[in-house]
Amino acid sequence: MQIERHRGLPGGRAVLGGVLMAVAVIGVFLSYQQASRRPTEPVVVAAHQIRVGDVLEPDDLRTVEADLPAAAAEGTFDAVDPLAGRVVLGPIGEGEIVQSGSVTNDSASAGLHEVAVSLPREQIAVGRLKQGERVDLFVTYDEQTSSVVRGAAVVEIGAEDEGSLTNDREVTLVVAVPTGEAVAAVVHALRTGDVTVVRSTFAEPAGDDPLVFSGETSTSTTEEAGG
Secondary structure, eight states, X not given: OOOOOOOXXXXXXXXXXXXXXXXXXXXXXXXXXXXXXXXXXXXXXXXXXBOTTOBOOGGGEEEEEEOOOHHHHTTOOSOSGGGXXXXXXXXXXXXXXXXXXXXXXXXXXXXXXXXXXXXXXXXXXXXXXXXXXXXEEXXXXXXXXXXXXXXXEEEEEEEGXXXXXXXXXXXXXXXXXXXXXXXXXXHHHHXXXXXXXXXXXXXXXXXSSOEEEETTEEEEHHHHHHO
């Protein structure tokens, strides 16, 4: 008769070693999982297709959680409210992230008056001009040129008969000006002088005093009065 010997249970050291090994494996796994998980941040996207020249409203936008590289996140927004009232400079597709370069820096002001300006193409800086950008209007009478409106927002832009903006034909701009007096000044300039439209989107904010050029000197009406 053959007697078999029962195998003994693992000793205390072996059990402890196995437990420590299991804990180490779990720790490595959790560390890897934590390292591979990148934090997400709220980012504003378009709730629907948004056109150039539109003034943003809260319903046009929504926030989503996104994982963006630091460089890309710098030009985005994390809340809807700061964008309300801004003018869109470039088309934004549904679900597309709203970039700071796609909207104006400031909100559109309420109570603006819209004035249509139709001029020969060479008198309007249309090469790179887009809806939502800002322009200065100057008028020339004989030997003097002065600014009529500065920093006016372009509400609409188009060529005559829907033609190309690069053709030698009239181009119509609809610009938003702040007061009735500014409207009267623009209309008077169009009827009595030669008006030129200058793109000023990236220029320094315009002052209150009009610019005046006469002969070989350039000044403002305030400086002229003081001199």
